[in-house]
Amino acid sequence: MSLPEKARVVIIGGGVIGCSVAYHLAKLGWKDVVLLERKQLTSGTTWHAAGLIAQLRATKNMTKLAKYSQELYGNLAAETGVETGFKRCGSITVALTEERLEEINRQAAMARSFGVEAEPISPAEVKAKYEHLNIDGVKGGVYLPLDGQGDPANIAHALAKGARQNGALVKEGYLVTDIHKEGRRVTGVTWEDKNGETGSIEAEHVVNCGGMWGHSIGRMAGVNVPLHSCEHFYIVTEAIPGLTQMPVLRVPDECAYYKEDAGKMLLGAFEPVSKPWTLDIPKDFEFDQLPEDFDHFEPILEAAVERLPMLAEAGIHTFFNGPESFTPDDAYHLGLAPELDNFWVAAGFNSIGIQSAGGAGSALAQWMDEGQKPFDLGDVDISRMQPFQGNKTYLFERSKETLGLLYADHFPYLQKKTARGVRRTPFHHHLMERGAVMGELAGWERANWFAREAQEPEYQYSWQRQNFFDNVREEHMAVRQGVGMYDMSSFxxxxxxxxxxxxxxxxxxxxxxxxxxxxxxxxxxxxxxxxxxxxxxxxxxxxxxxxxxxxxxxxxxxxxxxxxxxxxxxxxxxxxxxGEGVLAIMGPRSRELLQMVSPNDFSNDSNPFGTAQEIEIGMGLARAHRVTYVGELGWEIYVSADMAGHVFETLAEPGLEMGMRLCGMHMMDTCRMEKGFRHFGHDITSEDHVMEAGLGFAVKKDKADYIGREAIIAKQENGLDMRLLQFKLSDPEPLLYHAEPVLRDGEIVSYLTSGAYGHHEGAAMGMGYIPCKGEKLADVLGSTFEIDVAGTRVKAEVSSKPFYDPKSERVKV
CATH class of the missing domain: 3.30.70.1400 (Aminomethyltransferase beta-barrel domains)
Known part of the structure; x- marks a missing residue:
């Protein structure tokens, strides 16, 4: 069948995700769906994937997508007649350190709040479920009985057949060579077939499912798709007599995973320092592998032979090195490209493409069909990527780290080490000279905390109180009791x-x-x-x-x-x-400091809360915004970049003399938690109704016409289904981060959307949505609440108002 001249959608790429998008669009009733694969289906990365299919991801919605993938693959064979090899064999993750044990126990608790069956198990129980494992050094494990594995290529072919059965056209041997645009819309693609013939297709939508080629396909459309290929190694043994189906085994402290497959054992690695490959992939790359590098893999194998002694006797049947694509933050790219209004992306799956593709394809298809996200996809929405992150040098350097981060300890506040220093605020060198310890967000170097004079200015990670805990407490209390200054230029x-x-x-x-x-x-x-x-x-x-x-x-x-x-x-x-640097001056003495360096009037009469004024400061000019994200009297000082250094020095000299503390982003987070201020992406997202988030006061409900007005009116009429409440642990020792289960009267009802330590309140605090349909607020607050911290239930106070300064009197003095 020849290609049509017009299509509703052209999907570029025939790996598992391209096939999934085609399948789900066709199932939704889309006609004129065309998938173009430059070579053969699965010939890029999908064909050599390990096929591990886990349910649990780091957030509720990513877990929802992974669970959907499992359910889909389990039913595809009956629908299409193509066997997917899907088996629910379970999985075990073991910990070799106390820190890793804390991490996996927290993950198991999180799993329960997401509806995933997860069971912490002892070393002896690990051995009982995985008899071949040497448990020397094993501290414990977590068992997920419904995890599984499958045949990656057959899963993709089953999806492709399902797409065809519902009317989609799936064509191999067609290379997309150009993408046409008018303004903010793509209008079609040009193709070339394997015989050198060319043609074009007009299209209402184009989807980039190009995998490793996603970056270059994006460039054709003027769209930024930051990803880079890395070499990924595994071995497959000869057949091992008597080897039967085993759970998938992960030993992240040794960077290794194990999968039994047809009587053989597959050992794969996510080593700490990986080998980037290239963005300029050879034109004829198809079902290819990269040169062996046994020296690179040998340390993993040596540890694996100790961990799984059977490997010492088993011959190696296959040593495989194949490329996979990784993104700067280890989250895949999904959604509508910021640069265009009808160009979509589903690429960069960071070695979890098989377990993600079913759910990701379904979510993207719903988004395309309905015109808005089916639920919050902020974790993977491609609009989170900054333009500079498409830089090839940046991607090469960052990809050395991102592959290994899959199995690294996922400590709270963990900072990436590679490709740093790209974006610096006008105050960067001033902060560094004064002991700033930098974190990175969206490429920005931001002071997260300040080291004391004799303290090493670097993170020492842990799940317990980290080395900056007391530093942040001092910064926090300076803002609560005196005055603190911090850099907000990255906003x-x-x-x-x-x-x-x-x-x-x-x-x-x-x-x-x-x-x-x-x-x-x-x-x-x-x-x-x-x-x-x-x-x-x-x-x-x-x-x-x-x-x-x-x-x-x-x-x-x-x-x-x-x-x-x-x-x-x-x-x-x-x-x-x-264009502007921003310094936040916060605390009960902030007015006193500003009056020392500026002739302007900062009184309530001239500059009440929620107003901005142009000011003189030192010998320069600035704009003072009287707002706060920490719950204290304070101002954000906006100053043009050329005067930023002068204004910093103007504030720092008298400020430090009066006891002002330089503060970081961690302080801002601990203070906003005490004040119940929401954090976008955690406490409030695209699927959280503004009124259920407790932000109805910020909505002008009687305005004539605005986006979301009908939903506001409906919620007013029908009442709240959920309430975002604040929690404070009764025990001052445990720490909260996010996703800890919330128990109401002994039953898990929700989880924390965010958590931090409230240094003024003297305990860890968090926020979470509690189901409350048909209930009065007093009934909800009258319940008994506990938070599950790594398997231990801790009693918690609950409030619908901030624990700190609930009437916001301090910000208006």
């Missing part, structure tokens, strides 16, 4: 200006932006379901200009949301993030 800054600026923001946002110049509005941008797409402050600068301030990680996503909803409004949207 996104977007100017919205033009004659329709006020009307546009009143349409796209839930707040009221018909305010006086200098007024600051805390607000959300909502989707049609009342979910939160962005959590921002909007400052009216002039009659025709506003400044939207966003979290650093979502600046691109928030700008893209504005552009996609611009419609016919006459406005100009500009990213001005790097």
């Amino acid at each position: 996104g800054k977007i100017r919205v200006e033009g004659r329709d600026a006020e009307a546009f923001l009143n349409y796209v946002g839930g707040g009221d932006y018909s305010v006086a110049n200098g007024k600051i509005v805390y607000t959300q941008f909502l989707n049609r379901s009342g979910g939160i797409e962005a959590d921002v402050t909007v400052t009216r600068l002039t009659e025709t200009a506003y400044l939207v301030v966003t979290p650093a990680a979502t600046r691109l996503a928030d700008e893209t949301w504005l552009r996609r909803n611009q419609g016919g409004f006459n406005v100009v949207i500009t990213d001005v993030t790097t």
